[in-house]
Amino acid sequence: MDIEGLWDAEPGWLNTASYGLPPRVAWDALQAALADWRVGATSWEPWDESTARARESFARLVGADVADVFVGSTVSAAMAPIANALPDGAKVLTDSVEFTSNVFPWQVHADRGVQVVAVPSEDLVAAITPGIDLVAVSAVQSSTGAVLDLPAVVAASKEIGALVVIDGSQAVGWLPLRVDGIDALITHTYKWLMSPRGATLGYLSPRLQERCRPSAAGWYAARDVHSSYYGPVMELDPGARRFDQSPAWFSFVGAAPALELVEQLGVDSINQHNVELANEFRAGLGLEPSDSAIVSTNLPGAQEAFAAAGIRAAVRDGKLRASFHIYTTRADVQKALSALKPFI
Incomplete structure (x- = not known):
């Protein structure tokens, strides 16, 4: 399924582990x-x-x-x-x-x-x-x-x-x-x-x-x-x-x-998308690949760098936590890595 137009995500949302962004069909039903x-x-x-x-x-x-x-x-x-x-x-x-x-x-x-x-x-x-x-x-x-x-x-x-x-x-x-x-x-x-x-x-x-x-x-x-x-x-x-x-x-x-x-999208397809983007992010940080859509890493200064670049992620248990979902794009990943480049 072509997902373009199904969400209205602002670039830089890497925080689904805190809350997910509603698909347009859910938003419209609620309104x-x-x-x-x-x-x-x-x-x-x-x-x-x-x-x-x-x-x-x-x-x-x-x-x-x-x-x-x-x-x-x-x-x-x-x-x-x-x-x-x-x-x-x-x-x-x-x-x-x-x-x-x-x-x-x-x-x-x-x-x-x-x-x-x-x-x-x-x-x-x-x-x-x-x-x-x-x-x-x-x-x-x-x-x-x-x-x-x-x-x-x-x-x-x-x-x-x-x-x-x-x-x-x-x-x-x-x-x-x-x-x-x-x-x-x-x-x-x-x-x-x-x-x-x-x-x-x-x-x-x-x-x-x-x-x-x-x-x-x-x-x-x-x-x-x-x-x-x-x-x-x-x-x-x-x-x-x-x-x-x-x-x-x-x-x-x-x-x-x-x-x-x-x-409709299929959990297997969502899984593949999410894990691929999470692993692209991990590779950019010099981390080994994983099987998770959530990346947690200890990177001092990352929270401030993300805030300055308009990347929305979270800090949990003292570590940066970025999470990748179906509406996340490769552009989001590259934007996040660019913001973190001075700290890698």
């Missing part, structure tokens, strides 16, 4: 919904159709049954029912640089003996040993861009019967991922899925659904949302929808067309 909201032109149901579309698109992207997909607003809130289901004294293994939305939900249960063990990325698989009850880790690390060896994590966890909970926020949309062998895959959509902040999607395996209590259940978690507005009669959806949080309508209005565009 239309806001215009209707402004004058009261419609009820909310047409906006909510986007929630179902986003749920279905996410299921296709990660190879899940749509009945096992739930919606929410944040990753940490989506993790909470899983953490609540852990037995007293459970041990959770994570990465020492794991983003805290996949750390704090487990740590807040320290008062009942839940222990979080953090190890360096390169030691994670070896640390999956008897006594670990749950492995909570990102498919791609936010600070370093390191891509998880997911098959190895799944295999090691299966050997000891540990649950596998993956934060896909820095991966889904550019890295091919399947839910096979995973118990939970939670993804916020405002980064690589290029959606408004406020739309989170998650997969829960049937075995994990049975362990978890839908403690945040409300009207939207019901089997029939339109007959669950009032009163004490509760009939929740039998699948993962019982873990739904009532969606932020406009976030999903923007998310549905963005996810569908990712499907």
Whole structure:
């Protein structure tokens, strides 16, 4: 697919790991919904159709049954029912640089003996040993861009019967991922899925659904949302929808067309584009090639040089972090390298 005209990216945006730029189709859908909201032109149901579309698109992207997909607003809130289901004294293994939305939900249960063990990325698989009850880790690390060896994590966890909970926020949309062998895959959509902040999607395996209590259940978690507005009669959806949080309508209005565009473009094609540009940038810095769309490097003075040149990237954990997505161009890469030339 020819992507020219699908985005309105200003040159120099190398910060999708912070937030993605909306494709024009998502932007236009959101503006239309806001215009209707402004004058009261419609009820909310047409906006909510986007929630179902986003749920279905996410299921296709990660190879899940749509009945096992739930919606929410944040990753940490989506993790909470899983953490609540852990037995007293459970041990959770994570990465020492794991983003805290996949750390704090487990740590807040320290008062009942839940222990979080953090190890360096390169030691994670070896640390999956008897006594670990749950492995909570990102498919791609936010600070370093390191891509998880997911098959190895799944295999090691299966050997000891540990649950596998993956934060896909820095991966889904550019890295091919399947839910096979995973118990939970939670993804916020405002980064690589290029959606408004406020739309989170998650997969829960049937075995994990049975362990978890839908403690945040409300009207939207019901089997029939339109007959669950009032009163004490509760009939929740039998699948993962019982873990739904009532969606932020406009976030999903923007998310549905963005996810569908990712499907049309193909994650494999996006992956090839992103990694090629990231590796071109790495080569210009004298770094070895990698398999990630995120480049993290310690380069004093780089942040100021980027700011002076109009390059928008990030500093995470004291290092420059540049991230490359489908709307990034070779001109963006060369502009960034030109700005950094005095420091290389």
